[in-house]
Amino acid sequence: MSWGDWLVRVRDVILKLAVCVITLGAIQPIAAFETSEPRGPVNIEADDMTYDSDNDRYTATGNVVITFEGGYLQADTVDYNRTKGEAAAEGNVFIMSDKDRLYGDKARFNIQSKTGEVWNGSLFFEKNHFYLSGTEIKKTGETSYFLKNATATTCDGDRPDWRFTGRELDVTIDGYGTLKHGTFQVKNRPVIYIPYVIFPAKTTRQTGLLYPRFSYSSDKHGWDVGIPFFWAFSDNADATFYQRYMSERGFQEGVEFRYCISEDTFGTFYGDYLNDSKEQGISDNDVLQRDWKGNQKRWSYYLNHETTFSPGFYFRADIMKVSDHWFFRDFGDSNYYLDHYEKSGKKRFEKISFRADKSIASLDSTARLVKNWNLFNVTVLGQYTDNLQEYSNDATLQKYPEITITGVTQPLFGTPFNFEVESQYDYYYRNEGYRGHYFDVHPIISLPLRYKNYFQITPQIGVRETMWDGSHSDDTSPGKRGNRELYDAAATASTEVHRIFNVGGQTIQMIRHGIRPEITYRYIPYVYQGDRIDYVDEIPEQNTITYSLTNTLIARLADDHGNRRYNEFFRFKLSQTYDIREARGKTTGTTDKKRPFGIVRMELNIDPFRYLSFDADTSYDVNDGEWKKTNYHARVSDWRGDSCTVEYRYTQNSVEEINLLLKAHITDSLQMNYKLRKNELDNKTLESLYGVNYSSQCWSVEMAYSDTPDDKKFMIILSLYGLGKIARAEADMENISGE
Numbered sequence: 001m002s003w004g005d006w007l008v009r010v011r012d013v014i015l016k017l018a019v020c021v022i023t024l025g026a027i028q029p030i031a032a033f034e035t036s037e038p039r040g041p042v043n044i045e046a047d048d049m050t051y052d053s054d055n056d057r058y059t060a061t062g063n064v065v066i067t068f069e070g071g072y073l074q075a076d077t078v079d080y081n082r083t084k085g086e087a088a089a090e091g092n093v094f095i096m097s098d099k100d101r102l103y104g105d106k107a108r109f110n111i112q113s114k115t116g117e118v119w120n121g122s123l124f125f126e127k128n129h130f131y132l133s134g135t136e137i138k139k140t141g142e143t144s145y146f147l148k149n150a151t152a153t154t155c156d157g158d159r160p161d162w163r164f165t166g167r168e169l170d171v172t173i174d175g176y177g178t179l180k181h182g183t184f185q186v187k188n189r190p191v192i193y194i195p196y197v198i199f200p201a202k203t204t205r206q207t208g209l210l211y212p213r214f215s216y217s218s219d220k221h222g223w224d225v226g227i228p229f230f231w232a233f234s235d236n237a238d239a240t241f242y243q244r245y246m247s248e249r250g251f252q253e254g255v256e257f258r259y260c261i262s263e264d265t266f267g268t269f270y271g272d273y274l275n276d277s278k279e280q281g282i283s284d285n286d287v288l289q290r291d292w293k294g295n296q297k298r299w300s301y302y303l304n305h306e307t308t309f310s311p312g313f314y315f316r317a318d319i320m321k322v323s324d325h326w327f328f329r330d331f332g333d334s335n336y337y338l339d340h341y342e343k344s345g346k347k348r349f350e351k352i353s354f355r356a357d358k359s360i361a362s363l364d365s366t367a368r369l370v371k372n373w374n375l376f377n378v379t380v381l382g383q384y385t386d387n388l389q390e391y392s393n394d395a396t397l398q399k400y401p402e403i404t405i406t407g408v409t410q411p412l413f414g415t416p417f418n419f420e421v422e423s424q425y426d427y428y429y430r431n432e433g434y435r436g437h438y439f440d441v442h443p444i445i446s447l448p449l450r451y452k453n454y455f456q457i458t459p460q461i462g463v464r465e466t467m468w469d470g471s472h473s474d475d476t477s478p479g480k481r482g483n484r485e486l487y488d489a490a491a492t493a494s495t496e497v498h499r500i501f502n503v504g505g506q507t508i509q510m511i512r513h514g515i516r517p518e519i520t521y522r523y524i525p526y527v528y529q530g531d532r533i534d535y536v537d538e539i540p541e542q543n544t545i546t547y548s549l550t551n552t553l554i555a556r557l558a559d560d561h562g563n564r565r566y567n568e569f570f571r572f573k574l575s576q577t578y579d580i581r582e583a584r585g586k587t588t589g590t591t592d593k594k595r596p597f598g599i600v601r602m603e604l605n606i607d608p609f610r611y612l613s614f615d616a617d618t619s620y621d622v623n624d625g626e627w628k629k630t631n632y633h634a635r636v637s638d639w640r641g642d643s644c645t646v647e648y649r650y651t652q653n654s655v656e657e658i659n660l661l662l663k664a665h666i667t668d669s670l671q672m673n674y675k676l677r678k679n680e681l682d683n684k685t686l687e688s689l690y691g692v693n694y695s696s697q698c699w700s701v702e703m704a705y706s707d708t709p710d711d712k713k714f715m716i717i718l719s720l721y722g723l724g725k726i727a728r729a730e731a732d733m734e735n736i737s738g739e
Helices: 003-020
Strands: 043-045 048-052 057-068 071-081 086-097 100-110 115-125 130-139 144-153 162-172 175-186 189-201 213-217 222-234 237-246 250-262 265-276 296-310 313-322 362-372 376-387 398-411 418-429 434-446 449-451 455-472 480-495 497-502 508-524 542-558 564-579 600-609 612-621 626-637 643-651 655-665 670-679 684-695 699-708 711-720 724-732
Touching: 130 162, 144 175, 162 189
Parallel strands: 213 724
Antiparallel strands: 043 057, 048 057, 057 071, 071 086, 086 100, 100 115, 115 130, 130 144, 144 162, 162 175, 175 189, 213 222, 222 237, 237 250, 250 265, 265 296, 296 313, 313 362, 362 376, 376 398, 398 418, 418 434, 434 455, 449 455, 455 480, 480 508, 497 508, 508 542, 542 564, 564 600, 600 612, 612 626, 626 643, 643 655, 655 670, 670 684, 684 699, 699 711, 711 724
16 A cells, blocks of 8 residues: 555545544434423434535434434434434434434434424333334424324233224323224234224323223112313312212212412312202111202312421311211212322322211311420310211310310429420300310329339329310200319339340341330329219229230341341230229229229230231230120231231120231232121121232233122223223122122
């Protein structure tokens, strides 16, 4: 090779390298899912690249890779006209942007308007695991697309378990899609022809129809269809409109309004209305007989609001009303309150803490203002109670308001003594009966004494003053004004002995066994209380000794990284009260035999590891030799999710119930459930349920049959992941079974 040829070769290599590393700051990313222009530079690499300065055009061929902030583009050939803002890619086109992916034979985009086309392409959206494909894909906006000969699914693979196909498809990511002239297919085989369908393709809340609910009840509602509509009208507020038609009752309208003004102010309001056309029969089993036959106006509303003004200072309202005492008896199987029941109350927009079924006895509407300090708490409460077990609410006591001041245990003026106080003011109101003022204050002084590390004794004495001033709704009945003064004294002595066993295991390092005996003496003298008003509770005379013995086992555990944690895996407590007055024969019992020893209470908790737990709570009467209460709860499970839960509840002459719940994972996809609730006292089965759940990567089907004394129901739920529950069927089986 001559020096001239060699210099020409070097020149060509240098020019190619310079072109390969050039930074095209003006070029926008060619990405199907970009919603804004990138802030960083765009780099292009290729086997060969040319620039046409006359047309301001870049042409790159061979393993083209364009990188930009948040993603990159790959293709065999890319042509970009910077003047018109048009880019074209051909051959094995692949675009990655924010984990979303686009494939195609060729693509053409206008970078400035974020529009373009892809031929023989497919799209994958990471957030909702959604696949789209078509012979022609037009990107009509930043997040909207139009496809011809399209398919849509959330299933993986070339032969997905299900998919929609259609001649035309319009879809907005994080919105909804419409499919025309299509089919629903299983394993690429058409099952149902669909002339038109709307489906969601969203990851955040969007305005639109929610999935409907269909059921049938031969007893209460007839055909029952609910079609909710969701309206996201602002970033911090939304509403859901519940349209429900019941063929036996009529059309019920409901609305839920949720707002979150800030992290400190949020709430939920719900209300519904129904002109009930169902003709009501008279049942001898009803405690309360209805006072209407048909065309009754039925309604309910609920408000939950909370505002935090500063740490420890907040206002909360929980207000609930229904039109009549039979509301939850008629709608106790399905209503808004059951659907949003959250026992713990942790979820901000699902804070309905009462179970709104036919067993509910009363409704409490409350509004409270709470202020906490380090050592004191003040609560101002207003409460209205609806008694659902009586025709009239006139005799039910209401609190307008209640003011509680509580002082936690604290040192008294720098002395060894401790001080605490409980005080309460109420204004009780009702339309029938006594109503009026109530005031109670109860300061307590205690002196904790400790002898080295052997034991601790804490004597305490308190003074209690109660005053009332009430009048009767009947003007002919005299008012009552009075007070009650008494003192109470107590002393608690406790100690603890323990021993630590060095196990030396890799997971369990040590076990601490502790034994804690405790004795409490409590004394309240006799005070005459026959003149108190009826809304003041009686405080009985007391002279008792309560002793208890608690055994605990605590394990110190270590993980693979050496982190330590402690687990109390065994706790057993025995306690009993000895009545000195009973031993001296000063009580008014129904028998001459003295029974100073009270009921023995036993608590047992065993939780050795995550797959096993056992709890017991029992009460034994040593005088009658009978168990007054026994509650057992045991759960066994394994790493697959199989579990067996057994519960036994017994209260003498009241409840004896067995609850059984079995869950079996037959395979990774198939799960079977069985539930049994049986009343052993009356030898009746309260509920039996059989369920089968099959789940795949992108769909599941659940079938269940339940049998209760007043209903037999069969239910099927089909869920297509990413689209929600598209099919739901419920049937009241009472007539089918012939009962």
